[in-house]
Amino acid sequence: MDQFIELEKQALQPLHPLRFEMRQTTIVTVMKNGHVCLHTDKHYYSVPYTFIGKKVKLFYSKSHIEIYYKYELIARHERMKGKSHYTTERAHLASFNLHIADWNPERFLTEANNIHPDVEAYIKEVLLKKAHPEQAYKSCQGILSFAKRVGHNRLIRACQRAHQYGLYHYRAIENILLRNLDQTEIEVEPTHMPKHDNIRGEEYYT
Structure with a gap:
Protein backbone atom coordinates (compact mmCIF):
# COMPACT_ATOMS: atom_id res chain seq x y z
CA MET A 1 0.00 0.00 0.00
CA ASP A 2 2.80 2.42 0.87
CA GLN A 3 4.41 1.77 -2.50
CA PHE A 4 1.08 2.45 -4.23
CA ILE A 5 0.64 5.75 -2.37
CA GLU A 6 4.17 6.79 -3.27
CA LEU A 7 3.57 6.08 -6.96
CA GLU A 8 0.28 7.99 -6.86
CA LYS A 9 1.90 11.01 -5.23
CA GLN A 10 4.51 11.15 -7.98
CA ALA A 11 1.77 11.13 -10.63
CA LEU A 12 -0.28 13.92 -9.08
CA GLN A 13 -0.14 17.32 -10.82
CA PRO A 14 0.03 20.58 -8.85
CA LEU A 15 -3.21 22.52 -8.54
CA HIS A 16 -3.74 25.37 -10.96
CA PRO A 17 -2.50 28.58 -9.27
CA LEU A 18 -5.42 30.67 -10.56
CA ARG A 19 -8.64 30.65 -8.61
CA PHE A 20 -11.93 30.27 -10.39
CA GLU A 21 -13.61 33.63 -10.90
CA MET A 22 -17.31 34.21 -11.28
CA ARG A 23 -18.16 35.91 -14.55
CA LEU A 93 -8.03 50.34 -34.69
CA ALA A 94 -8.52 51.44 -38.27
CA SER A 95 -5.92 53.95 -39.45
CA PHE A 96 -8.36 56.87 -39.13
CA ASN A 97 -8.99 56.03 -35.47
CA LEU A 98 -5.39 55.54 -34.34
CA HIS A 99 -5.09 59.09 -32.98
CA ILE A 100 -8.01 58.47 -30.60
CA ALA A 101 -5.91 55.92 -28.72
CA ASP A 102 -3.73 58.77 -27.47
CA TRP A 103 -6.65 60.88 -26.21
CA ASN A 104 -7.07 61.17 -22.45
CA PRO A 105 -7.97 63.93 -19.96
CA GLU A 106 -4.37 64.48 -18.87
CA ARG A 107 -3.26 65.17 -22.44
CA PHE A 108 -5.91 67.84 -23.01
CA LEU A 109 -5.40 69.47 -19.61
CA THR A 110 -1.64 69.69 -20.15
CA GLU A 111 -2.08 71.21 -23.60
CA ALA A 112 -4.61 73.70 -22.22
CA ASN A 113 -2.36 74.69 -19.31
CA ASN A 114 0.46 75.41 -21.76
CA ILE A 115 -1.82 78.06 -23.26
CA HIS A 116 -3.21 79.56 -20.03
CA PRO A 117 -4.60 78.40 -16.66
CA ASP A 118 -8.03 79.80 -17.62
CA VAL A 119 -8.07 77.59 -20.71
CA GLU A 120 -7.15 74.60 -18.54
CA ALA A 121 -10.00 75.42 -16.14
CA TYR A 122 -12.41 75.65 -19.07
CA ILE A 123 -11.26 72.34 -20.58
CA LYS A 124 -11.65 70.70 -17.17
CA GLU A 125 -15.31 71.77 -17.13
CA VAL A 126 -15.84 70.44 -20.66
CA LEU A 127 -14.49 67.06 -19.55
CA LEU A 128 -16.79 67.03 -16.53
CA LYS A 129 -19.97 68.14 -18.33
CA LYS A 130 -20.00 65.62 -21.17
CA ALA A 131 -21.69 62.29 -20.46
CA HIS A 132 -19.51 60.36 -22.92
CA PRO A 133 -15.69 60.66 -22.97
CA GLU A 134 -15.50 60.52 -26.76
CA GLN A 135 -17.78 63.55 -27.05
CA ALA A 136 -15.71 65.44 -24.48
CA TYR A 137 -12.43 64.57 -26.20
CA LYS A 138 -13.69 65.74 -29.60
CA SER A 139 -14.93 68.98 -28.07
CA CYS A 140 -11.59 69.56 -26.30
CA GLN A 141 -9.65 68.82 -29.48
CA GLY A 142 -11.75 71.32 -31.42
CA ILE A 143 -11.48 74.04 -28.78
CA LEU A 144 -7.71 73.72 -28.44
CA SER A 145 -7.28 73.79 -32.21
CA PHE A 146 -8.38 77.45 -32.13
CA ALA A 147 -5.04 78.32 -30.52
CA LYS A 148 -3.35 77.80 -33.89
CA ARG A 149 -6.18 79.33 -35.90
CA VAL A 150 -6.82 82.56 -33.97
CA GLY A 151 -3.93 82.72 -31.50
CA HIS A 152 -3.60 82.11 -27.77
CA ASN A 153 -4.93 85.48 -26.62
CA ARG A 154 -8.24 85.21 -28.46
CA LEU A 155 -8.79 81.64 -27.27
CA ILE A 156 -8.06 82.68 -23.67
CA ARG A 157 -10.61 85.48 -23.81
CA ALA A 158 -13.18 83.25 -25.53
CA CYS A 159 -12.84 80.67 -22.76
CA GLN A 160 -13.18 83.38 -20.12
CA ARG A 161 -16.36 84.71 -21.73
CA ALA A 162 -17.88 81.26 -22.24
CA HIS A 163 -17.10 80.46 -18.60
CA GLN A 164 -18.88 83.65 -17.53
CA TYR A 165 -22.06 82.35 -19.14
CA GLY A 166 -21.60 78.76 -17.98
CA LEU A 167 -21.29 77.38 -21.54
CA TYR A 168 -18.87 74.49 -21.86
CA HIS A 169 -18.78 73.16 -25.41
CA TYR A 170 -17.06 73.68 -28.75
CA ARG A 171 -19.95 75.59 -30.36
CA ALA A 172 -19.91 78.25 -27.64
CA ILE A 173 -16.22 79.03 -28.26
CA GLU A 174 -16.70 78.96 -32.02
CA ASN A 175 -19.61 81.42 -31.92
CA ILE A 176 -17.83 83.79 -29.55
CA LEU A 177 -14.86 83.92 -31.93
CA LEU A 178 -16.99 84.25 -35.07
CA ARG A 179 -18.87 87.19 -33.55
CA ASN A 180 -15.67 88.74 -32.16
CA LEU A 181 -17.22 88.78 -28.70
CA ASP A 182 -13.80 87.98 -27.28
CA GLN A 183 -12.72 91.46 -28.40
CA THR A 184 -15.21 93.22 -26.11
CA GLU A 185 -14.82 93.79 -22.41
CA ILE A 186 -16.22 91.07 -20.18
CA GLU A 187 -18.75 92.64 -17.84
CA VAL A 188 -18.94 91.52 -14.24
CA GLU A 189 -22.28 89.78 -13.84
CA PRO A 190 -24.41 91.27 -11.01
CA THR A 191 -25.74 89.08 -8.24
CA HIS A 192 -29.30 89.30 -9.59
CA MET A 193 -29.58 89.65 -13.35
CA PRO A 194 -32.61 91.83 -14.22
CA LYS A 195 -35.01 90.34 -16.73
CA HIS A 196 -34.99 92.63 -19.76
CA ASP A 197 -35.64 92.08 -23.44
CA ASN A 198 -32.31 93.67 -24.40
CA ILE A 199 -30.23 91.31 -22.31
CA ARG A 200 -28.73 88.52 -24.39
CA GLY A 201 -29.57 85.08 -23.14
CA GLU A 202 -27.64 81.84 -23.47
CA GLU A 203 -29.14 81.20 -26.90
CA TYR A 204 -27.17 84.18 -28.30
CA TYR A 205 -23.94 82.25 -27.81
CA THR A 206 -25.14 78.80 -28.91
Whole structure:
Protein backbone atom coordinates (compact mmCIF):
# COMPACT_ATOMS: atom_id res chain seq x y z
CA MET A 1 0.00 0.00 0.00
CA ASP A 2 2.80 2.42 0.87
CA GLN A 3 4.41 1.77 -2.50
CA PHE A 4 1.08 2.45 -4.23
CA ILE A 5 0.64 5.75 -2.37
CA GLU A 6 4.17 6.79 -3.27
CA LEU A 7 3.57 6.08 -6.96
CA GLU A 8 0.28 7.99 -6.86
CA LYS A 9 1.90 11.01 -5.23
CA GLN A 10 4.51 11.15 -7.98
CA ALA A 11 1.77 11.13 -10.63
CA LEU A 12 -0.28 13.92 -9.08
CA GLN A 13 -0.14 17.32 -10.82
CA PRO A 14 0.03 20.58 -8.85
CA LEU A 15 -3.21 22.52 -8.54
CA HIS A 16 -3.74 25.37 -10.96
CA PRO A 17 -2.50 28.58 -9.27
CA LEU A 18 -5.42 30.67 -10.56
CA ARG A 19 -8.64 30.65 -8.61
CA PHE A 20 -11.93 30.27 -10.39
CA GLU A 21 -13.61 33.63 -10.90
CA MET A 22 -17.31 34.21 -11.28
CA ARG A 23 -18.16 35.91 -14.55
CA GLN A 24 -20.99 38.20 -15.50
CA THR A 25 -22.16 38.99 -18.98
CA THR A 26 -23.83 41.78 -20.90
CA ILE A 27 -24.62 42.51 -24.54
CA VAL A 28 -23.32 45.78 -25.98
CA THR A 29 -22.91 47.42 -29.38
CA VAL A 30 -19.44 48.29 -30.68
CA MET A 31 -19.21 52.07 -31.02
CA LYS A 32 -17.98 53.93 -34.08
CA ASN A 33 -14.58 54.40 -32.47
CA GLY A 34 -14.10 50.62 -32.18
CA HIS A 35 -14.71 50.34 -28.43
CA VAL A 36 -17.33 48.82 -26.16
CA CYS A 37 -18.35 50.17 -22.78
CA LEU A 38 -18.51 48.13 -19.59
CA HIS A 39 -21.18 50.27 -17.96
CA THR A 40 -20.48 48.86 -14.50
CA ASP A 41 -17.13 50.68 -14.50
CA LYS A 42 -17.84 53.22 -17.26
CA HIS A 43 -14.64 52.01 -18.89
CA TYR A 44 -14.09 51.43 -22.62
CA TYR A 45 -12.29 48.51 -24.31
CA SER A 46 -11.21 48.11 -27.92
CA VAL A 47 -12.21 45.39 -30.37
CA PRO A 48 -11.09 44.92 -33.99
CA TYR A 49 -12.56 47.74 -36.10
CA THR A 50 -14.26 45.24 -38.42
CA PHE A 51 -16.86 44.69 -35.67
CA ILE A 52 -17.97 48.35 -35.48
CA GLY A 53 -21.76 48.49 -35.21
CA LYS A 54 -22.07 44.81 -34.26
CA LYS A 55 -23.72 43.52 -31.09
CA VAL A 56 -21.21 41.57 -29.02
CA LYS A 57 -21.32 39.67 -25.75
CA LEU A 58 -19.05 40.93 -23.01
CA PHE A 59 -17.98 38.53 -20.24
CA TYR A 60 -16.27 40.11 -17.24
CA SER A 61 -14.77 38.88 -14.00
CA LYS A 62 -12.86 40.77 -11.32
CA SER A 63 -9.67 40.63 -13.35
CA HIS A 64 -10.44 40.22 -17.06
CA ILE A 65 -12.78 41.19 -19.89
CA GLU A 66 -13.56 38.84 -22.79
CA ILE A 67 -15.56 39.99 -25.81
CA TYR A 68 -17.29 37.55 -28.16
CA TYR A 69 -19.00 38.01 -31.49
CA LYS A 70 -21.39 35.09 -31.78
CA TYR A 71 -19.09 32.28 -30.55
CA GLU A 72 -15.78 33.84 -31.56
CA LEU A 73 -13.48 35.45 -29.00
CA ILE A 74 -12.50 38.76 -30.63
CA ALA A 75 -10.79 40.59 -27.76
CA ARG A 76 -9.47 40.04 -24.27
CA HIS A 77 -8.33 42.74 -21.84
CA GLU A 78 -7.27 43.08 -18.25
CA ARG A 79 -10.15 44.70 -16.40
CA MET A 80 -9.49 48.31 -15.47
CA LYS A 81 -11.48 50.51 -13.11
CA GLY A 82 -10.58 53.97 -14.45
CA LYS A 83 -13.88 55.78 -15.00
CA SER A 84 -14.33 57.25 -18.50
CA HIS A 85 -10.96 55.90 -19.65
CA TYR A 86 -10.05 53.77 -22.64
CA THR A 87 -8.10 50.52 -22.81
CA THR A 88 -6.97 50.20 -26.40
CA GLU A 89 -4.99 47.68 -28.38
CA ARG A 90 -3.67 49.70 -31.30
CA ALA A 91 -3.87 46.74 -33.68
CA HIS A 92 -7.65 46.85 -33.26
CA LEU A 93 -8.03 50.34 -34.69
CA ALA A 94 -8.52 51.44 -38.27
CA SER A 95 -5.92 53.95 -39.45
CA PHE A 96 -8.36 56.87 -39.13
CA ASN A 97 -8.99 56.03 -35.47
CA LEU A 98 -5.39 55.54 -34.34
CA HIS A 99 -5.09 59.09 -32.98
CA ILE A 100 -8.01 58.47 -30.60
CA ALA A 101 -5.91 55.92 -28.72
CA ASP A 102 -3.73 58.77 -27.47
CA TRP A 103 -6.65 60.88 -26.21
CA ASN A 104 -7.07 61.17 -22.45
CA PRO A 105 -7.97 63.93 -19.96
CA GLU A 106 -4.37 64.48 -18.87
CA ARG A 107 -3.26 65.17 -22.44
CA PHE A 108 -5.91 67.84 -23.01
CA LEU A 109 -5.40 69.47 -19.61
CA THR A 110 -1.64 69.69 -20.15
CA GLU A 111 -2.08 71.21 -23.60
CA ALA A 112 -4.61 73.70 -22.22
CA ASN A 113 -2.36 74.69 -19.31
CA ASN A 114 0.46 75.41 -21.76
CA ILE A 115 -1.82 78.06 -23.26
CA HIS A 116 -3.21 79.56 -20.03
CA PRO A 117 -4.60 78.40 -16.66
CA ASP A 118 -8.03 79.80 -17.62
CA VAL A 119 -8.07 77.59 -20.71
CA GLU A 120 -7.15 74.60 -18.54
CA ALA A 121 -10.00 75.42 -16.14
CA TYR A 122 -12.41 75.65 -19.07
CA ILE A 123 -11.26 72.34 -20.58
CA LYS A 124 -11.65 70.70 -17.17
CA GLU A 125 -15.31 71.77 -17.13
CA VAL A 126 -15.84 70.44 -20.66
CA LEU A 127 -14.49 67.06 -19.55
CA LEU A 128 -16.79 67.03 -16.53
CA LYS A 129 -19.97 68.14 -18.33
CA LYS A 130 -20.00 65.62 -21.17
CA ALA A 131 -21.69 62.29 -20.46
CA HIS A 132 -19.51 60.36 -22.92
CA PRO A 133 -15.69 60.66 -22.97
CA GLU A 134 -15.50 60.52 -26.76
CA GLN A 135 -17.78 63.55 -27.05
CA ALA A 136 -15.71 65.44 -24.48
CA TYR A 137 -12.43 64.57 -26.20
CA LYS A 138 -13.69 65.74 -29.60
CA SER A 139 -14.93 68.98 -28.07
CA CYS A 140 -11.59 69.56 -26.30
CA GLN A 141 -9.65 68.82 -29.48
CA GLY A 142 -11.75 71.32 -31.42
CA ILE A 143 -11.48 74.04 -28.78
CA LEU A 144 -7.71 73.72 -28.44
CA SER A 145 -7.28 73.79 -32.21
CA PHE A 146 -8.38 77.45 -32.13
CA ALA A 147 -5.04 78.32 -30.52
CA LYS A 148 -3.35 77.80 -33.89
CA ARG A 149 -6.18 79.33 -35.90
CA VAL A 150 -6.82 82.56 -33.97
CA GLY A 151 -3.93 82.72 -31.50
CA HIS A 152 -3.60 82.11 -27.77
CA ASN A 153 -4.93 85.48 -26.62
CA ARG A 154 -8.24 85.21 -28.46
CA LEU A 155 -8.79 81.64 -27.27
CA ILE A 156 -8.06 82.68 -23.67
CA ARG A 157 -10.61 85.48 -23.81
CA ALA A 158 -13.18 83.25 -25.53
CA CYS A 159 -12.84 80.67 -22.76
CA GLN A 160 -13.18 83.38 -20.12
CA ARG A 161 -16.36 84.71 -21.73
CA ALA A 162 -17.88 81.26 -22.24
CA HIS A 163 -17.10 80.46 -18.60
CA GLN A 164 -18.88 83.65 -17.53
CA TYR A 165 -22.06 82.35 -19.14
CA GLY A 166 -21.60 78.76 -17.98
CA LEU A 167 -21.29 77.38 -21.54
CA TYR A 168 -18.87 74.49 -21.86
CA HIS A 169 -18.78 73.16 -25.41
CA TYR A 170 -17.06 73.68 -28.75
CA ARG A 171 -19.95 75.59 -30.36
CA ALA A 172 -19.91 78.25 -27.64
CA ILE A 173 -16.22 79.03 -28.26
CA GLU A 174 -16.70 78.96 -32.02
CA ASN A 175 -19.61 81.42 -31.92
CA ILE A 176 -17.83 83.79 -29.55
CA LEU A 177 -14.86 83.92 -31.93
CA LEU A 178 -16.99 84.25 -35.07
CA ARG A 179 -18.87 87.19 -33.55
CA ASN A 180 -15.67 88.74 -32.16
CA LEU A 181 -17.22 88.78 -28.70
CA ASP A 182 -13.80 87.98 -27.28
CA GLN A 183 -12.72 91.46 -28.40
CA THR A 184 -15.21 93.22 -26.11
CA GLU A 185 -14.82 93.79 -22.41
CA ILE A 186 -16.22 91.07 -20.18
CA GLU A 187 -18.75 92.64 -17.84
CA VAL A 188 -18.94 91.52 -14.24
CA GLU A 189 -22.28 89.78 -13.84
CA PRO A 190 -24.41 91.27 -11.01
CA THR A 191 -25.74 89.08 -8.24
CA HIS A 192 -29.30 89.30 -9.59
CA MET A 193 -29.58 89.65 -13.35
CA PRO A 194 -32.61 91.83 -14.22
CA LYS A 195 -35.01 90.34 -16.73
CA HIS A 196 -34.99 92.63 -19.76
CA ASP A 197 -35.64 92.08 -23.44
CA ASN A 198 -32.31 93.67 -24.40
CA ILE A 199 -30.23 91.31 -22.31
CA ARG A 200 -28.73 88.52 -24.39
CA GLY A 201 -29.57 85.08 -23.14
CA GLU A 202 -27.64 81.84 -23.47
CA GLU A 203 -29.14 81.20 -26.90
CA TYR A 204 -27.17 84.18 -28.30
CA TYR A 205 -23.94 82.25 -27.81
CA THR A 206 -25.14 78.80 -28.91
